[in-house]
Amino acid sequence: MTPLRLALWLLAVCGVAAWQLTVIPQSLMQMTVGPVLAPAAIVAGLTLVALVYGLSAWRGHQVDLSQEAGQEALPGSTTRLLSLLAGGLVFITLVIPLGFVLPAALCGMCIARAFDAPLNAKSALICGLIATVFWVVFARLLGVGLGPALPFWV
């Protein structure tokens, strides 16, 4: 990814937003400002600043902090990023059938893996402990609805 590619992504977002503007239903109410005006102005503004950003990036005036000395990504960056995203995916997939603690522990293990911790029993133990403590504090003590701790929890 470079600033120029980011600008192209931004312009794609503007395109999608502009398409969504066309599907906003017209209001039957008589009013000075309808439901489209403010979103349209915002999409126009975003398109303008995205274009200026793209132009500036094309001229090489925009920064990528990871290119600065001492800030470059170390080898394996994509794997680490994917590992972190996998943590989120695991939680989303398993939280309804398995309750909170197991998916949260697995999610924690993936996050720890993204920070170079090995996938082993120690990691499982620590992440399991973190998930259990959070469930007890949030769900039991503070009454936040996190669902059951485990699938067979009564």
Add this chain to the structure above:
Amino acid sequence: MEAFDALMGGFAIALQPTTLMWGFIGCFVGTLVGVLPGIGPALTIALLLPLTYHVPATSMFVMFAGIYYGAAYGGSTTSILLNTPGESAAVVTALEGNKMARRGRAGQALATAAIGSFIAGTIGTLALTFFAPLVVDAALAFGPAEYFSLMVLSLVAVSAVLGNSMLRGLVALSLGLLLGMIGVDLQTGQPRFTFGRPELLDGIEVTVAAVGLFAVGEAMYLAWQGRESKGGEVMKLSGSLWMSKKDWGRSWKAWFRGAFYGFPIGAMPAGGAELPTLLSYYTEKKLSKHPEEFGHGAIEGVAGPEAANNAAAAGVLMPLLTLGIPTSATAAIMLSAFEGYGIQTGPQLFSQQGGLVWTLIASLYIGNVILLVLNLPLVSLWVKLLKIPPPWLYAGIIVISTAGVYGAGNSVFNVGLLFVFGLLGYLMRRFDFPAAPLIVGLILAPMAEQSMRQALTISQGEWSTFFTRPLSGSLMAVSLLLLVAPALWQRLRARPAP
């Protein structure tokens, strides 16, 4: 006098054991998040928002205030001992504080930071106590046109003045405004930008956006970089926590000067805490009898900026409580918390929720004392926290973030959105886009649209109302100036001298 009586009423509630306990928890958690890199007060308050349905409003806002002040205190510890500021306003503290620690004077650096924070926090709170009612009186004259113009000023200021690039600030702001438009239009009932998904009809939850950008985004960036697991060097807690007579002599003026920079600048829409800390640092450098020590560990260079930072934290509460305008990400999240309780912010907050506001202000005084007690004697505990290995620290942060978002509505869709915002946060971090304009834009977009519609209905569709009403016109002019002046100034400076 009226303010004083109301404040005393606030103290009566704030000193009740339950309220005091929430204040203490807030200060403790605030210091903790200030110390830990990667977590800030905005994220913490956003994570705790789901609790707002279970705890009374007064207790919750007293805790939030404690978190807010505590984070400002705690940030100095990381700056001094790790040379890694826990929050952006503590960057200047790291310049001299870490050098002092390297010279074996970490204890004195932490002491001047904590005492300065206490003094400046108290001065800032005093100013808030006595100036806030005056601002409320002035704000009662505001109509929808003035409110719209004020929001425009706030949005422009947060995007154009703060951060490293006005262009990137404006991109972040526009994205935030666009995200704020998602959901059902409250006036006409028409869905906007929902892609036919019922989950988006209520709009994007501020908690999801803030936690995704700040927690997941930061973790993604650090994981992608792969340098965090190598760890930083934590300095030993060397030197006594007692300051010598000479240290006191060199610190006290810097504390007061820092406080007088911090509060007024923090209270401005474009203020923030970064500018006053920088101004304080350069003032101390200019006025010091030991300018040669700057860059090598000058105590004034820690005392002044830390005081400015804490006074600015009080200043930021001024537009939030009196006008309902957030000027920082944390203030934006607090505004969202007010909305969560169904409390209308703005000048009427003081009349309709006087008890809550004055208890909150009273708790700031008490919080300052709690923080002074918490920070110095417990400093070795905070140092231990800095040694938590990054894999477990970030596993904890992401699991608590996921739990917070999931717990708010048992929605896996929102958890998915959390990681999408995380990716956005990663990109913003990598390409140096500020996150605050996005959050402020997200929250203010529907409010600004509503004010605009009301103003145009009153003026029977006359757009000139925003420019012809004196106050509204002045606010618009200042916004325009903020947009244009930096570019003009840069162009003038670039022009070669004749």
